[in-house]
Amino acid sequence: MNGRREYHKGIDLVGLDDITVYSVCGGKVRNAYQKDGAGNYVVVTMDDGRRVFYMHLKSFNKKTGDTVKKGEPIGVMGNTGNSYGAHTHLEIRKETGSESLDINEFTGIPNIVGRYYYEQAENEEEEEMTQVKFNEMMDNYLKEREQKGSSEWSESARNFCERNGIIKGDENGNKKYNMFVTREELAEIIKRVSEIF
Ligand SMILES: [Zn+2]
Structure with a gap:
């Protein structure tokens, strides 16, 4: 959901009833902050070295060095970093580097690259102000005032x-x-x- 479709390599989850973020796996926790990117984020490293990222969190439940079990709370969903609306960007990466893997294994939801962004972009285009729309708006406004x-x-x-x-x-x-x-x-x-x- 960061507006750069080609760099969107996980899924965006939005919490409706519960904004607690639970770990999808057991592992070792690292938390950090990245101003223009992931915001407050947690990385859980599994025994096999793969890493699960939870980005844009509001706050952390676990600190760096803690171990976590599958299903344990690790943080609260938020809107920190490069995010436009509270959500959790969930992503799984290889042992090193930034190459991402399919999170389907953990979530049952296949990666839909950039889907959230696309829907948003289309809506934004619909909302875009054109000269014709502006004139229409102005006409209505003036008519209202006249009345x-x-x-x-x-x-x-x-x-x-x-x-x-x-x-x-x-x-x-x-x-x-x-x-x-x-x-x-x-x-x-x-x-x-x-x-x-
Ligand atoms: Zn995202």
Whole structure:
């Protein structure tokens, strides 16, 4: 879920009822923090040397050097490091290096590389603001404002301005009290004010 599809080599798990993260295997614990990557993460090294990573944790239940049994809590799910929403990135790697292995063995869920990211990216594209959408939004906003008419608190000021010809409305007599004032309108208002005082 880090936005780089080619580097996503595990699965992203989201805790709905329980955000405790349990070890999927027994082994020896190491915990660490990586600012722009895994955030707070735990690595459990199995007897055969393979390592299971749990990334983006909020906090740790185990410290470096501890041993852990399968099913024991190792931390709490979080949103630390390069993560956009609380989840646990679960990944299994070889004895050394960063080559990842299929976690299917532990989870029964095959690696779906970058799936979470893809779904998110598609949604983001749908949400993307275009000029057409912006204009539409603005039109609706202005229409809404126009329909609001004028507020009570400004009544005497409005009456004063209308009486003195400072506000005359547009060519159709619409005063548009809730609308923005353009520079040319402002110039016209200032000129009219200077004429009456
Ligand atoms: Zn991930």
